[in-house]
Amino acid sequence: MHDIGKYLKHLLVVENTVSLPGIGGFVKQYKEADVSRLKKNISPPLKTISFNKYLGDENDVLVKYIMDQEKITEPDARKKTEGFLTEIKKNLEENGQVMIDGVGELKKKASGEVVFESNIADEELADNFGLTLLEIDVPEKPGNSEKTEDSKPVNTNKKTKNTHQQRNTVVLVVAIAIVLLAPVVYFVIVKTDLFDRTTKTNLVDEVEKEVEQIEKEQQEYADSIDKVLEQKLNQLTQKGKALKPGMEADNYYDQFDRFYLVAGSFENYKFAEELKNNLINKGYSDADIVSSNGLYRVTITSYTDRKIALERLNELRRDYNSNVWVLSI
Numbered sequence: 001m002h003d004i005g006k007y008l009k010h011l012l013v014v015e016n017t018v019s020l021p022g023i024g025g026f027v028k029q030y031k032e033a034d035v036s037r038l039k040k041n042i043s044p045p046l047k048t049i050s051f052n053k054y055l056g057d058e059n060d061v062l063v064k065y066i067m068d069q070e071k072i073t074e075p076d077a078r079k080k081t082e083g084f085l086t087e088i089k090k091n092l093e094e095n096g097q098v099m100i101d102g103v104g105e106l107k108k109k110a111s112g113e114v115v116f117e118s119n120i121a122d123e124e125l126a127d128n129f130g131l132t133l134l135e136i137d138v139p140e141k142p143g144n145s146e147k148t149e150d151s152k153p154v155n156t157n158k159k160t161k162n163t164h165q166q167r168n169t170v171v172l173v174v175a176i177a178i179v180l181l182a183p184v185v186y187f188v189i190v191k192t193d194l195f196d197r198t199t200k201t202n203l204v205d206e207v208e209k210e211v212e213q214i215e216k217e218q219q220e221y222a223d224s225i226d227k228v229l230e231q232k233l234n235q236l237t238q239k240g241k242a243l244k245p246g247m248e249a250d251n252y253y254d255q256f257d258r259f260y261l262v263a264g265s266f267e268n269y270k271f272a273e274e275l276k277n278n279l280i281n282k283g284y285s286d287a288d289i290v291s292s293n294g295l296y297r298v299t300i301t302s303y304t305d306r307k308i309a310l311e312r313l314n315e316l317r318r319d320y321n322s323n324v325w326v327l328s329i
Contacts, residue, residue, distance in 0.1 A: 004062075004080070004100075005100045005101035005102045005103050006102055007062065007066055007069060008062065008102075009102040009103050009120060011062065011065055012026055012120060013120070015061060016028050017055060017267075017295075018062065019061070019062075019267070020062075020085055020088065021085065022089065023053075023085060023088060023089060023092075023114065024051055024052055024054070024114055025051070025052055025054075025055025026050075026055075027051070027052050027055065027265075028047040028048070029047065029050055029323050032045055040135060041135050048118070049116065049118045049120065050116060050323070051114055051115060052264070053113070053114060054266060054271045054275060055266065055267075055271070063078050063081050066080055066081060088100075092108045093108075096108045102120075103118070103119060103120065104116055104119040104120065105117045256306075256328040257304065258302050258303070258304055258328075258329055259303050259304070259306050259309035259327070259328055259329075260297065260301075260302040260328075261299060261300045261301055261302065261309065261312060261316060261324055261326060261327075262297050262299055262300075262324065262325050262326070262327045263275060263279060263287075263298050263299070263320075263321065263324055264297075265296065265298070266295060267294070267295060267296070269289075269296050272289050272297075272298050273289065275298045276289055279300060284300050284301070284320075286299075286300065286301040287300055287301075288302075290327070290329070292327060300316060306326075306328075309326055310326070313325075
């Protein structure tokens with residue numbers, strides 16, 4: 001299984017789908033770029049691998065790759081592939097899991113669903129337009145200041161013999177001061193009406209102004225971060241616009257007439273039709289099948305306006321499946 005795993009890993013890096021007939025298939029999914037203000041960086045968009053039970057139709061990609069790598073005939077390559085698939089099925093049935101060297105682990109749940117945990121590094125699946133991890137300079141948040149040596153905690157473990165006596169003396173002095181000053185404080189506050197309405201109003205106004213100033217500083221800080229991100233992207237690459245929603249190249253999508261929201265792609269029409277019927281049964285009455293790039297795309301719905309399609313995409317990713325994507329034709 002070691003050699004087949006090596007071949008399978010290579011195919012998963014260069015192909016979008018690789019089927020394991022009778023079991024399912026591997027599908028590469030797009031993962032959006034991530035902006036981390038905490039880590040002060042932008043990670044590029046990536047491709048991640050998931051497993052789909054509907055892709056278990058006949059697929060010669062693996063067979064042809066084995067033929068090319070080992071210089072053997074098609075019957076021999078097919079026989080080797082079938083032995084590999086039989087071993088996977090046996091391990092799944094008997095042990096509930098199987099490890100494919102260099103690729104990852106397939107696990108069979110109690111419900112019968114097969115899930116996949118990839119061992120392939122993200123860097124090997126990167127689809128990042130030539131970008132690497134981008135470091136950004138985030139402005140310091142208002143009010144933050146570095147600690148100085150004066151802020152070091154004081155060591156309180158050292159005690160003198162007179163500590164208890166000093167504490168009692170301080171308490172006594174404070175008590176005497178309170179007794180002596182109480183009448184004075186009462187006279188100043190009550191008799192002279194120090195905190196009259198005018199004074200209180202002035203205090204409220206000052207507090208409101210202070211709050212407004214803080215809110216203004218916070219907004220300026222947020223705006224400065226967005227400005228740094230945009231400048232960094234424009235400096236490094238024009239394709240950096242793809243990292244932020246709504247920043248597509250001008251008029252690029254004008255060439256397309258319709259935008260389809262795709263739930264799955266299949267080489268076998270039977271599986272595409274099965275998913276379509278499943279969507280209709282769930283209430284997606286506009287579900288259809290569209291042929292594109294040699295695959296049958298199962299679409300949930302479609303629009304002529306891309307903005308509306310993207311709004312509906314967000315709803316479907318939240319309510320139906322996070323892997324739904326837009327096909328522009």
